[in-house]
Amino acid sequence: MTGKAQTANGADPMIEVVGLKKSFGALHVLKDINLSVPRGHVVAMIGPSGSGKSTLLRSLNLLSLPDAGCITIGGHRMDFSMGRVSMRDRDLAAFRAGTGMVFQNFNLFPHMSVIDNVMIGPVSVLKQDKATARAQATELLAKVGLAARADARPEQLSGGQKQRVAIARALAMKPEVMLFDEATSALDPALVGEVLAVIRQLAEQGMTMILVTHEMAFARDVADTVIFMQDGFVVETGDARQVINEPREAATRDFLSHFHGGLS
Amino acid sequence: MDYQWDFSGLWQYRGLFLQGLAYTIGFTILTIVSGIVVGTVFALARLSGWKIVTIPIMVVVELFRCTPVLVQLVWCYYALPMLIGIEIAPATAAFITLTMYGAAFYAEIVRGGIVSIDAGQWDAGRAIGMRRGQLMAKIILPQALRRMVPPLVNQSVLQLKNTSLLSVLAVPDLLYQGQLVTSAIYRPLETYTLIAFIYLAVLFPTTRLAHWLEGRRT
Ligand SMILES: Nc1ncnc2c1ncn2[C@@H]1O[C@H](COP(=O)(O)OP(=O)(O)OP(=O)(O)O)[C@@H](O)[C@H]1O
Ligand SMILES: [Mg+2]
Numbered sequence: 001m002t003g004k005a006q007t008a009n010g011a012d013p014m015i016e017v018v019g020l021k022k023s024f025g026a027l028h029v030l031k032d033i034n035l036s037v038p039r040g041h042v043v044a045m046i047g048p049s050g051s052g053k054s055t056l057l058r059s060l061n062l063l064s065l066p067d068a069g070c071i072t073i074g075g076h077r078m079d080f081s082m083g084r085v086s087m088r089d090r091d092l093a094a095f096r097a098g099t100g101m102v103f104q105n106f107n108l109f110p111h112m113s114v115i116d117n118v119m120i121g122p123v124s125v126l127k128q129d130k131a132t133a134r135a136q137a138t139e140l141l142a143k144v145g146l147a148a149r150a151d152a153r154p155e156q157l158s159g160g161q162k163q164r165v166a167i168a169r170a171l172a173m174k175p176e177v178m179l180f181d182e183a184t185s186a187l188d189p190a191l192v193g194e195v196l197a198v199i200r201q202l203a204e205q206g207m208t209m210i211l212v213t214h215e216m217a218f219a220r221d222v223a224d225t226v227i228f229m230q231d232g233f234v235v236e237t238g239d240a241r242q243v244i245n246e247p248r249e250a251a252t253r254d255f256l257s258h259f260h261g262g263l264s
Numbered sequence: 265m266d267y268q269w270d271f272s273g274l275w276q277y278r279g280l281f282l283q284g285l286a287y288t289i290g291f292t293i294l295t296i297v298s299g300i301v302v303g304t305v306f307a308l309a310r311l312s313g314w315k316i317v318t319i320p321i322m323v324v325v326e327l328f329r330c331t332p333v334l335v336q337l338v339w340c341y342y343a344l345p346m347l348i349g350i351e352i353a354p355a356t357a358a359f360i361t362l363t364m365y366g367a368a369f370y371a372e373i374v375r376g377g378i379v380s381i382d383a384g385q386w387d388a389g390r391a392i393g394m395r396r397g398q399l400m401a402k403i404i405l406p407q408a409l410r411r412m413v414p415p416l417v418n419q420s421v422l423q424l425k426n427t428s429l430l431s432v433l434a435v436p437d438l439l440y441q442g443q444l445v446t447s448a449i450y451r452p453l454e455t456y457t458l459i460a461f462i463y464l465a466v467l468f469p470t471t472r473l474a475h476w477l478e479g480r481r482t
Binding site: 058061062063089090092093094096097098099100101103105107108109110111120121124125166169170172173 | 382384385387388389390391392393394395396398402403406407410
């Protein structure tokens with residue numbers, strides 16, 4: 001089963017985005033994004049290339065600083081309505097620490113072993129002692145099926161293994177929210193399944209997640225909600241099955257028509 | 265050419281040559297360290313993006329990169345004291361000049377090494393909540409350093425060669441001692457040949473090391 005069980009309790013949303021805007025120079029990439037994700041919900045974000053999916057995800061984790069709007073995650077609020085002049089590195093870092101992020105290109109630290117990649121967050125950010133961090137990292141590596149590769153170097157791993165290490169590294173910070181930006185797009189088709197299985201497991205355990213994905217069947221089966229983005233706007237939001245199987249908007253229908261191969 | 269080579273007269277001055285070599289190597293090591301430290305500060309300051317620091321640093325870097333070291337040395341020893349009204353000892357002038365000259369080049373090497381690291385590494389570090397300084401120290405610099413080693417060694421070889429210019433300020437480096445010996449025994453051919461060989465003996469292994477490090481990188 002999926003993460004759909006624990007959801008829809010009507011409590012405070014885990015993620016709340018109000019009036020989010022972001023431009024790169026003259027290019028308006030995000031135009032007034034509003035979003036609310038209940039605790040334990042899984043949201044799949046779909047949309048054409050350049051529609052702003054990555055930028056939205058990066059804004060949620062403050063890797064891109066919004067120009068306007070307000071983001072609340074797990075009760076922590078970042079208000080950009082006065083611009084971003086007063087944002088201090090310390091506050092940004094503290095906010096980011098509560099949200100895990102997984103990238104298309106893994107971005108493992110190549111000069112460290114697998115287990116050090118997983119330990120560095122807890123040790124250097126949470127100031128955990130090394131023994132505790134190591135025990136926790138070992139557990140997380142076992143959870144993603146890589147207990148045996150703890151001492152390997154990232155370069156010795158397959159793409160799917162690298163991505164699972166990246167997931168373990170993010171989980172080591174005990175985040176309340178996980179963001180995945182096309183976590184399987186750089187993988188050999190044969191390796192996609194092992195990463196999706198880990199994500200599915202997280203969904204079942206009630207992790208609040210936003211996934212940018214092109215795996216429509218996965219989005220339909222694992223996500224509670226699907227968001228369709230285009231040109232910096234959320235065009236359609238709704239129940240995952242409804243949006244993917246019977247989209248209301250013509251733009252969504254048009255976009256999905258390119259994916260019928262992936263919808264078994 | 266039927267010149268009669270005779271190196272025998274040089275042996276009695278071995279102490280002087282050794283002392284000169286010690287000065288040369290000492291100055292080299294000192295100014296490599298100080299040059300890398302100042303250069304790294306320049307590089308980090310430039311990367312901060314604050315115009316108030318980046319512009320003056322760029323001016324200093326270009327000044328030292330685009331004038332000959334000999335001119336810098338002479339300027340620092342003869343002209344600078346007139347500006348600031350304080351006498352500067354030759355060794356001090358030499359140290360300041362070689363440090364700044366080295367720093368100008370080291371700064372570009374360090375900056376280049378840092379910006380060559382994939383932006384994804386910054387993203388990944390930030391995403392787990394690392395602060396800027398932590399990220400630089402634990403993620404970016406360790407990776408950048410590996411890429412910087414070959415150019416740093418090359419620049420340091422030049423740094424050693426440049427110490428030969430100290431002799432114009434009467435700092436008793438290897439070349440200066442050679443000049444002393446020459447004026448004592450009137451054997452410039454032998455003396456300067458020996459001096460050249462001593463430089464070669466120190467630098468050849470160093471450049472080999474640099475090549476080896478460069479080859480190992482890929
Ligand atoms: N750092 C940046 N500087 C300038 N423009 C950027 C930057 N990042 C993204 N953009 C632009 O913003 C727009 C949206 O990009 P974004 O990466 O968010 O799209 P996306 O929906 O994730 O697309 P894809 O499916 O190709 O990943 C694009 O036109 C892109 O070129
Ligand atoms: Mg993207």
